[in-house]
Amino acid sequence: MADTPMTWDEAIAAVCGPGGRFEIVDATVAGVPTRVFAAAPSSLRAVFDGSRRHGEEIFLVYEDDRLSFDDVLRRVDELGAALVENYAVRQGDRVAIAMRNYPEWVIAFAAITSIGAVAVCLNAWWTGEELWYGLEDSGAKVLIADAERIDRAHGAMITLGVRGIVVRCDRDLPVGVTRWEDAVIAGAALPEVMVEPDDAATILYTSGTTGHPKGAVSTHRAVVSALLGFACRATVNRLVSPPVDKSPYRTSFILAVPLFHVTGLVPVMLSAFAGGHKLVVLYKWDPERALQLVERERVTTFVGVPTQSWDLLECPSFAQYDTSSLLSVGGGGAPAPPELVNRVERSFTKGRPTIGYGMTETNAYGPGNTGDDYLRKPRSSGRTIPIMEIAVRDEAGRDLPAGEVGEIWFKGPNLIRGYWNKPEATAEAVEDGWLRSGDLGRLDDEGFIFVEDRVKDMVLRGGENIYCAEVEAIIYEFPAVYEAAVFGLPHERLGEELAVAIVPRAGVDLDAEALRAHVRRHLAEFKVPTRIEVWAEQLPRNASGKILKRALRDEIVARDAG
Secondary structure (H helix, E strand, O other): OOOOOOOHHHHHHHHHOOOOOOOEEEEEEOOEEEEEEOOOOOOHHHHHHHHHHHOOOEEEEEOOEEEEHHHHHHHHHHHHHHHHHOOOOOOOOEEEEEOOOOHHHHHHHHHHHHOOOEEEEOOOOOOHHHHHHHHHHHOOOEEEEEHHHHHHHHHHHHHHOOEEEEEOOOOOOOOOEEEHHHHOOOOOOOOOOOOOOOOEEEEEEEOOOOOOOEEEEEEHHHHHHHHHHHHHHHHHHHHHOOOOOOOOOOOEEEEOOOOOOHHHHHHHHHHHHHHOOEEEEOOOOOHHHHHHHHHHHOOOEEEEOHHHHHHHHHOOOHHHOOOOOOOEEEEOOOOOOHHHHHHHHHHOOOOEEEEEOOOHHHOOOOOEEEHHHHHHOOOOOEEOOOOOEEEEEOOOOOEOOOOOOEEEEEEOOOOOOEEOOOHHHHHHHEEOOEEEEEEEEEEOOOOOEEEEEEOOOEEEEOOEEEEHHHHHHHHOOOOOEEEEEEEEEEEOOOEEEEEEEEEEOOOOOOOHHHHHHHHHHHOOHHHOOOEEEEOOOOOOEOOOOOEOHHHHHHHHHHHHHO
């Protein structure tokens, strides 16, 4: 580590140049010229095998349980053997996970990907109807879940022929489901399987604009590239802004977001696994509990959505806890207000604000901003290291000069291969190795990206993507609704809240709570509108008949302000 700060370009040259720790070279990936890390592990199996050297070091902390790398990897081997020998899981087969943030989630993911199967990471907040869709769409062979998710999904499992493994369950089991303790093969070795870089590794579902989520498929190369991207950027940042004092604490993360989210999966859980770091797991988000664990475990890194940083700072007992171990406070999933950036800088002894701009489709990796740069440009999501290219383009796909707003495009080995069984959606999103982000932004003359708006019809509520078309499809099924438009309204803590403007059918009174209950039966709780605005006349439209959601939003915001 340098005692004197380097410039960004000097640090990139030192870290990513020939002979550097993260040397970047040119390669061809899926027929596209791509910049890759020269020394990247070949697969996630290789990543997990590499972590065996950490032995008895503590890896997972969950409540009062403390599991070493040896403990975790022994269980990975036992489950991997069971999936192959007793569940006939072969390379390329899909195995789904649906549970809270338990240690078994981590173990299941490592076992599935280590035997060459595809980990289907299902949203644990989904209803039974949504879980059915995920299981059927992915063609999952096995579901590993907690008791609550098994109950929700059991009808689908029976119909689809999906076998189940349940964790932390001490009651009678439904048909076709086996307890984890009975399913694993005690003391078994991990089966020998050759996993290639371009084999599929994960399917993560991202909200769809056509009423159903899309399964984003990533290869081992993509996930590993994102992992190394985070590690590379951290190394570059330390050279650009060397810490004043070396931390006396071992690097550790607190898992404050769900593992089925790409943020919880890649930059938090997998980064801890790959780096030999400690991972402190929260059962569910609770700011006071998070502060307790930061103090107890001397956590150094907090990665979450901006609303969680707000929650920490607004916790009435914040000042009572020792948070001096924290070196980095931030995350991604949504832009952070400049005031939050400044509050983080003021409120923690050593913890500095950070932001990352990634997507499910980029395995969470993308531009990043931290420390002095973030304070200098608090509205910017930062810069990328050369593993990823970034461009701002007009509607015709032409590059725009610095300062002009257009759609943000990404290119790199960390991008998804495409959407599961959706070639048309893949073709719309990925073009010649470039991913259309759906976000509008601009680059400045230093290469910092500023996200200005979204092209897609999407609401970002506390880090959760909500596509309006999906919610509208359900709302239109409610008998009293004649016309509906779903959109986002500004919200101080969540960033946006979900709103719907509704024109009721003639002569019918709209029962708002009954409508919410209707949506809740079909969709996860975060997709239920908190604001329901009833309109007596047709919603505003443009010349082509499209509802003007921005006009609706502006009118309501103005009314609230008045």
